[in-house]
Amino acid sequence: xxxxxxxxxxxxxxxxRISILNCDYTNSMFDYFLWYKKYPAEGPTxxxxxxxxxxxxxxxxxxxxxxxxxxxxxLHIVPSQPGDSAVYFCAASFLNYGGxxxxxxxxxxxxxxxxx
Amino acid sequence: xxEVTQTPSHQVTQxxxxxxxRCVPISNHLYFYWYRQILGQKVEFLVSFYNNEISEKxxxxxxxxxxxxxxxxNFTLKIRSTKLEDSAMYFCASSATGGSSPLHxxxxxxxxxx
Numbered sequence: 001x002x003x004x005x006x007x008x009x010x011x012x013x014x015x016x017r018i019s020i021l022n023c024d025y026t027n028s029m030f031d032y033f034l035w036y037k038k039y040p041a042e043g044p045t046x047x048x049x050x051x052x053x054x055x056x057x058x059x060x061x062x063x064x065x066x067x068x069x070x071x072x073x074x075l076h077i078v079p080s081q082p083g084d085s086a087v088y089f090c091a092a093s094f095l096n097y098g099g100x101x102x103x104x105x106x107x108x109x110x111x112x113x114x115x116x
Numbered sequence: 117x118x119e120v121t122q123t124p125s126h127q128v129t130q131x132x133x134x135x136x137x138r139c140v141p142i143s144n145h146l147y148f149y150w151y152r153q154i155l156g157q158k159v160e161f162l163v164s165f166y167n168n169e170i171s172e173k174x175x176x177x178x179x180x181x182x183x184x185x186x187x188x189x190n191f192t193l194k195i196r197s198t199k200l201e202d203s204a205m206y207f208c209a210s211s212a213t214g215g216s217s218p219l220h221x222x223x224x225x226x227x228x229x230x
Contacts, residue, residue: 043207043221102149106159
């Protein structure tokens, strides 16, 4: 079952440059999308979210873009910092279809390394 | 910043034994969740809990699993008779309200079933 896919297991970026993490989904009923960051030995930490009625949401250095027709979302981090090195998870939910934001379907994650 | 705390950080148990994983959600949160991540696999939803009852559960959450909020602060996950395939990292999470309120995760309990 691969409803949420992160096809790049890893990404390496130079400090100060842009990091772009990608996520594809298969279920068009998903209506809420989130990105979580995870450091080793810690739980996932919420970063940013987007509702399906929007195509962009920005919070400081983090921007999430949603392309519903392509069933694709991406997380842009600019400028990237060494402290951003972590595993990034994309997640989706059926917020407005009787579900709750709490039942998240996660991707497998992309490990981002930001080199000084 | 308030945190979700989980104990123990690592639990080793023998197959067939009962295990209880404990969580203290953020104090003013109303919704509570358990997720698990088997090594090398995705983080998977197990169950959500609100107003002292299960609001949603996944296919993974079968009769071997149960959750409880025994007092005003703790939230527990019990596995009645552990199997080897229950070995995973178990994450507790809480959110202030339902809807789009983000989940705050604890650091997890690594369960090893031998």
